[in-house]
Amino acid sequence: MSLKETVHFKWYKHLFVLIFLLVCFQGSAWITEAEFSQLFQNSNQMVSFLSRFVHPDFSYLPKLFRPMMKTLQMSLLGTMIGLLFAVPVSFLATTIVTENRLISTISRFLLGLIRTIPTLLLAALLVAIFGIGEATGVLTIAVFTFGMVSQLMFQAIETIDYGPIEAASAVGANKIQIAIWSIAPQILSQFTSYAFYAFEVNVRSSTVLGYVGAGGIGVILNSSMALMNYERVSIIILTILITVAIVDKLSEQVRRSLA
Amino acid sequence: MMIRAMSKKTIISLVLLIILVFLSAINLDYSGLKTLSPSMGMDVLRGLAKPKWDFFYDGSGEDLLSLLLLTIGIACLGTMLATILAIPITLISSTNLWQSYPWVTKVGKFICNVLRAFPELIFALIFVKLVGPGPFAGVMAIGVHQIGMLGKLFTEEMESMDEKLIEEMQAVGANFWQIIFYVRIPYLMPIYSSLALNHFEIAVRSAATLGLVGAGGIGAPLIFAIQTRSWDKVSIILIGVVITVFILDQITGIIRKKLR
Numbered sequence: 001m002s003l004k005e006t007v008h009f010k011w012y013k014h015l016f017v018l019i020f021l022l023v024c025f026q027g028s029a030w031i032t033e034a035e036f037s038q039l040f041q042n043s044n045q046m047v048s049f050l051s052r053f054v055h056p057d058f059s060y061l062p063k064l065f066r067p068m069m070k071t072l073q074m075s076l077l078g079t080m081i082g083l084l085f086a087v088p089v090s091f092l093a094t095t096i097v098t099e100n101r102l103i104s105t106i107s108r109f110l111l112g113l114i115r116t117i118p119t120l121l122l123a124a125l126l127v128a129i130f131g132i133g134e135a136t137g138v139l140t141i142a143v144f145t146f147g148m149v150s151q152l153m154f155q156a157i158e159t160i161d162y163g164p165i166e167a168a169s170a171v172g173a174n175k176i177q178i179a180i181w182s183i184a185p186q187i188l189s190q191f192t193s194y195a196f197y198a199f200e201v202n203v204r205s206s207t208v209l210g211y212v213g214a215g216g217i218g219v220i221l222n223s224s225m226a227l228m229n230y231e232r233v234s235i236i237i238l239t240i241l242i243t244v245a246i247v248d249k250l251s252e253q254v255r256r257s258l259a
Numbered sequence: 260m261m262i263r264a265m266s267k268k269t270i271i272s273l274v275l276l277i278i279l280v281f282l283s284a285i286n287l288d289y290s291g292l293k294t295l296s297p298s299m300g301m302d303v304l305r306g307l308a309k310p311k312w313d314f315f316y317d318g319s320g321e322d323l324l325s326l327l328l329l330t331i332g333i334a335c336l337g338t339m340l341a342t343i344l345a346i347p348i349t350l351i352s353s354t355n356l357w358q359s360y361p362w363v364t365k366v367g368k369f370i371c372n373v374l375r376a377f378p379e380l381i382f383a384l385i386f387v388k389l390v391g392p393g394p395f396a397g398v399m400a401i402g403v404h405q406i407g408m409l410g411k412l413f414t415e416e417m418e419s420m421d422e423k424l425i426e427e428m429q430a431v432g433a434n435f436w437q438i439i440f441y442v443r444i445p446y447l448m449p450i451y452s453s454l455a456l457n458h459f460e461i462a463v464r465s466a467a468t469l470g471l472v473g474a475g476g477i478g479a480p481l482i483f484a485i486q487t488r489s490w491d492k493v494s495i496i497l498i499g500v501v502i503t504v505f506i507l508d509q510i511t512g513i514i515r516k517k518l519r
Contacts, residue, residue, distance in 0.1 A: 021339070024335055024339070025335075025336065025339050027332070027335075028331075028332040028333070028335040028336035028339070028398075029336055031328060031329055031332035031394075032329065032332045032333050032336055032394035032395055032397070032398050032475065033393065033394060033395060034336060034394070034395045034398055035395065038390045038391075038395060039389070039390060039399070042389055042390055042391075045388070045389060046389050049385075049388055049389065070286075070287070072283075073282075073283030073286055073287060074283075074287065076279060076280060076283050077280060077283045077284050077287065080280050112505065112508075113501060113505075116464075116500070116501045116504040116505055116508070117497070117500070117501065118464045118465065118467050118468045118500075119468075120380070120468040120471060120478075121467060121468055121478070121481065121497075121500070124471065124481070124482055124485050125485060125493070125497075127485075128303075128485045128486070128488065129299075129300065129303050133288060133289070133290060134287045134288050134289075135287065135288070135289045138287065204378060205378070207378060208378045208380040208381070211380060211471070211472070212471065212482075215287075215288070221381075225384055237377070237381055240378075240381075241376045241377070244376060245376065
């Protein structure tokens with residue numbers, strides 16, 4: 001780091017950025033009609049909401065066990081299906097394996113397209129097409145995992161060591177053999193780590209998928225919220241938080257032991 | 260590395276995993292799929308293939324263009340609020356700023372973890388109840404959630420920064436504020452801006468979904484269109500969202516590359 005990089009040099013540039021950000025702030029506040037005084041105006045409502053919210057209805061806890069298990073099962077199955085499809089596509093998306101710019105560009109474009117659709121919108125769309133239920137949730141998670149993991153995977157494949165590939169092709173291996181024997185061993189631990197990361201993210205997002213009818217614990221959350229049964233909402237949110245925390249901790253440990 | 264080199268432990272965990280997956284596959288309820296029929300699927304596809312272009316702009320303020328702008332506005336304001344509010348939290352939760360009082364950092368980190376643990380949708384639900392449905396609820400939901408995210412990332416960057424630079428400054432006799440202005444801010448500014456931009460991108464994506472619970476943006480008309488099965492409208496909205504997210508991805512990508 002040199003002295004030229006400190007705040008005082010090129011101050012006019014910083015000023016310009018600051019003004020630009022202020023304009024953005026004002027513009028967004030104007031568009032969204034944000035009024036921060038609203039937060040304080042409704043303080044009595046906030047108090048009544050929070051006072052019920054801090055008294056979770058613990059008697060409801062046993063009934064939450066099954067939907068929570070369903071949510072975990074949905075994420076597990078969805079993650080697995082997504083991973084199965086992600087592996088071949090991530091190989092297709094790199095020029096190292098295909099040696100064909102067209103195929104990899106098309107695969108990358110499709111992956112980018114899939115990743116831009118937010119999970120919940122995808123769930124809402126699939127619910128409308130495939131009907132309400134857990135199967136739709138699994139499908140949503142699978143598509144989401146597919147987009148995320150293949151992106152991470154092809155970036156991992158691009159950074160591998162080329163030596164083993166050259167060695168394998170020198171002894172006459174075909175492309176599939178190269179993929180299995182020279183590339184896969186190099187990215188296996190990264191792949192496992194990404195798989196656990198995907199599972200972690202999926203558990204997080206699958207808890208709210210039920211909100212649009214895609215099964216799991218979100219279904220009860222939606223109905224309790226609609227009935228304004230905040231004691232129940234509170235215990236559901238608490239259960240989600242604890243489950244997500246446990247899954248996070250477990251997957252972090254596994255990922256750390258892999259690294 | 261291949262099958263021969265696998266240890267017993269890996270094989271056992273793999274077998275366990277497969278059993279678990281099978282169990283969950285059997286346990287789930289597939290009755291929802293019964294309503295699926297090929298003719299309905301064709302109907303959906305036909306609708307999606309014909310976007311309703313006159314929804315793009317009609318000057319009423321309820322068209323695609325103004326709703327997309329609103330969505331971007333929600334994301335922008337939410338991220339800005341979060342960035343501003345995350346900095347004080349970073350200042351409490353970085354261990355290298357509180358070397359003699361390590362318990363202070365625990366408080367800051369706890370706040371971040373709690374805020375981060377709630378899904379955005381739940382914040383949106385809560386804020387819709389508190390400030391009423393509308394874009395402002397979306398702004399608050401994104402803002403509060405991102406404080407946790409950004410607070411954690413900012414703290415990590417602060418903790419991993421090069422302490423040698425600070426020692427050098429102390430050696431030449433700089434006081435606390437001089438160190439902040441001459442070393443910490445110039446060192447961390449590009450990294451923080453890059454992280455904030457990345458989160459702006461994520462916020463646009465979630466702002467598009469928060470409308471599902473009445474927190475403004477493009478989500479509300481989309482969910483109405485899906486429920487009424489007007490696939491031509493769904494199609495144009497999805498195209499709009501995808502293109503917006505894609506363009507913003509590219510722009511922030513370019514800026515972030517320059518910052519590095």
